[in-house]
Amino acid sequence: MLLAALFAFGAAACGNAAHTEEKEIAFPEPTPEIQPATGGEIRMPIPINADITDPLKVNTEEMLSFFSLVFESLISINESGKLVAMLAENWSVDDTGKIWTVNLRSGIFWSDGTPLTASDVKLTFSRLKTMGEDSYYDYCAQRIDSIEIVDSKTLKVTMAEKGYCALYTLTFPIMKAGTAAPTPIGTGPYCVTAVASQRVTLTANEDWWKQRPYIDTIVFLERDSNETALASYSAGQLTMVHTSSTNAGKFRQEGVTTVLDIMTQNAELMLLNSNTSALQNVNVRKAIAYALDRGKIISNVYMNRAQACDVPVPPDSWVYDVKSKVYDYNLAKAQTLLEEAGWADMDGDGVLEKDGNQYNKFKLTLLVNESSTDTTRKDAANLIAAQLAELGIQTEVVMAAYSATDTQSEFLTKLQGGEYDLALIGIKLGRDVDLMGLMTYKGKSNYGNYSSGTLLTLASGIVEATDETAYQAAASQFQLKFVEELPFITLYFRLNSLIYASKIQKVTGARDPSPMRNVDKWYINTVEDDVLAK
Numbered sequence: 001m002l003l004a005a006l007f008a009f010g011a012a013a014c015g016n017a018a019h020t021e022e023k024e025i026a027f028p029e030p031t032p033e034i035q036p037a038t039g040g041e042i043r044m045p046i047p048i049n050a051d052i053t054d055p056l057k058v059n060t061e062e063m064l065s066f067f068s069l070v071f072e073s074l075i076s077i078n079e080s081g082k083l084v085a086m087l088a089e090n091w092s093v094d095d096t097g098k099i100w101t102v103n104l105r106s107g108i109f110w111s112d113g114t115p116l117t118a119s120d121v122k123l124t125f126s127r128l129k130t131m132g133e134d135s136y137y138d139y140c141a142q143r144i145d146s147i148e149i150v151d152s153k154t155l156k157v158t159m160a161e162k163g164y165c166a167l168y169t170l171t172f173p174i175m176k177a178g179t180a181a182p183t184p185i186g187t188g189p190y191c192v193t194a195v196a197s198q199r200v201t202l203t204a205n206e207d208w209w210k211q212r213p214y215i216d217t218i219v220f221l222e223r224d225s226n227e228t229a230l231a232s233y234s235a236g237q238l239t240m241v242h243t244s245s246t247n248a249g250k251f252r253q254e255g256v257t258t259v260l261d262i263m264t265q266n267a268e269l270m271l272l273n274s275n276t277s278a279l280q281n282v283n284v285r286k287a288i289a290y291a292l293d294r295g296k297i298i299s300n301v302y303m304n305r306a307q308a309c310d311v312p313v314p315p316d317s318w319v320y321d322v323k324s325k326v327y328d329y330n331l332a333k334a335q336t337l338l339e340e341a342g343w344a345d346m347d348g349d350g351v352l353e354k355d356g357n358q359y360n361k362f363k364l365t366l367l368v369n370e371s372s373t374d375t376t377r378k379d380a381a382n383l384i385a386a387q388l389a390e391l392g393i394q395t396e397v398v399m400a401a402y403s404a405t406d407t408q409s410e411f412l413t414k415l416q417g418g419e420y421d422l423a424l425i426g427i428k429l430g431r432d433v434d435l436m437g438l439m440t441y442k443g444k445s446n447y448g449n450y451s452s453g454t455l456l457t458l459a460s461g462i463v464e465a466t467d468e469t470a471y472q473a474a475a476s477q478f479q480l481k482f483v484e485e486l487p488f489i490t491l492y493f494r495l496n497s498l499i500y501a502s503k504i505q506k507v508t509g510a511r512d513p514s515p516m517r518n519v520d521k522w523y524i525n526t527v528e529d530d531v532l533a534k
Contacts, residue, residue: 036214038204040524042504043238045229046220050249052192052200053184055173056128058136059064061242061496065516069202070186071173074102074121080318080433083167087116087174087187097162097466102155102170109211110176111191118149123177137172139430144169163464164471168432189213189520196442198222214523233499239344240500242515260498261305263316264512265431268306268377270384270489271415271423271448278354278362279421283337285486288422289327291333291391292384294491301379306492311479313433314493316511319475324483334391345392352392363394367420369411377424384424395422415447419474423447424440426494433461433475441486451485 011262046052072382074088089105108116125147135141143166148156159166176185183192190213191203200220205215221238225230230245232238244264252259272279272288279285294308296493309315311324338344342360343352352362368381378399385395398420402411413424427445429435437444439459441451458478465471496512505525509518 004040019512030100036506036521036523038212038214038216039142040503040526041217041219041520042215042240042500043219044230044240044242045220045223045226046200048222048224050222050445052195053182055175055184056124056131056135056137061513064136064513065198065242067184068188068514068516069190069218069519070184070192072186072295074104074170075167076517077168077171077431077514079509079517080316081314081433082318087121088170090166093466097464098159098166100152100157100159100167102157104153104155105209108187109207110185110187111187111205112176114176116174116187117152117156117177119152120177121155121398122149122416123149124172127173127175140169140172145520161463165352165409165432165434165463165465168430168434190218195311209518210520213520215519218256218519230499240498240504241497242496242498244305244494244496246301246305248305248499249303251499255502258498258500258502258504258507260271260500260507261508262494262510262512262515263307263314263496264496265429266311266316266496266512267312267314267427267429268380268485268494269425269427271420271425272450272486272488273418273421273423274448274450274487275418276364276421278364281341282486283341283488284343286327287334287337287341287391288388288393289489290330290337290394291329291387292327292489292491293329293387294389295329297380297383298492301376301383302492302494305495305497307495309490311482312429312435312438312490313475313479314429317433319433319472321476323476324479326483327415327489331390338391343392349391349395350389355462361394361520362392363396364388364421366395366397366412367411367423368397368399369424370399371402377426382426418449435461435478436463448488452485452487455481455485456488 021204032159033359044065046062046066050055050063052066055071056409058064058067072084072086075425076084076086079082087104087108088102091100091102104116104118109260110116125144128137128141143160145158150156155328157170159169166255185193189205189208189210192207193198193203194201196219202218204216206212226243226245229238229241230243233241233251244384248259251257272285274280286499298304307315310327313320327486333505338352342355344356345352346356347353347358352364354360366381366385367376370378381397385397388395400414402409414420415425425447438446439452439456440446442449455478458481461474462478465474498507498510498515500507506521508521
């Protein structure tokens, strides 16, 4: 249950209470564009026993969507990954590159009618610091040293490191200072107006600082899993579900259900163990990349819910460099690269040998996590092994038990101990394109322990870039060098889906982890209903 008590505030509570023969061919007339009208309702799932009062404790994608409707951050990230002003109107940096002056917008009010002030920001940050790893936004707290109040609308933010990239840390939700209300008080496009057993109702904020959303109400109903939520959609109980299911396409029905695939930050990587002698040759690494028919893997295993990419930067990012797309499937090129590296099948058994040595066969292990509920990565591994066999590389798929809550699981133990040649992993990358954890030797995410001074310097250049122009240039330089060295193989980025009733219109710019960032532009198309009624 969300809350045992039921309370409703009415529409007035959601807004600033203090403000008020030869026939002539007849060409059809062009269909006029439907003008959005206010009204309507969306019904979405929310986890059972979810804490709806604290956006800093968010731990599911459903709750991220929920809180994004109620709370806002100083700076937002648009669908292409670019920073845009939100509660902060503008910002500037001093000569050190670490101290930022952030100016808040005027005329922003909490849903209880009180104005947003710099104190709200400072107290939210102070709480974030004390929460540490218990908060989804711990990364932001780690990279900000302090936030000080200059005046009621001005803040001095001191970052741990200099650079434009640090501004991505100002994307945590701001909470109202000194409130412990049973319902959240936010500045966003919607506010909570009713909480009941298994149900939370959000109503359009009449006094939102932007244009009032078209859709009047968004209702969140408790569901114990995404599978249950999808079943509830089929039963007509919900009108929108956000899902990572690879079977989302089966819900698509013209004029009834829309399935919108949206990019995520979830990259699937093939790690290459830098201690495996054969993989130390860059031509061998490139040959493996060319030998992978990722289009076949994406269509057969992921049901087209992924997009191929050669670099750890999503292909929809504003800093993605299209010139980094080089490893399209090319078996002939892969064979040529291996021949140049001294690998050939001299005895005709289908497995390559090094320099004609029949005792030095090209054999690799491919480590993958074992799951009883999701065999996607296992299926991908088996298909990859088959594709490498066509190249003459004998690949043994090794399954290892894994649990997200067990840091000592067999899979992680083997991964951290280097007990593999190749390994398939999924990783959620930050939207700030900070890749230091992947490039630093023995870094947090550098399980392959690849060491490259050049790539590390280029990754550092992204983080330290002083403005947008330098940031984009640094990201481009890194990507082009990455595909040249290929420390690991980026396979594809996963796609999630929004499944929703087709009457919900103008769902544009949706993208994880903020699929509802343009919700104020959505509307319910009631034209067909009006026609039928007549």
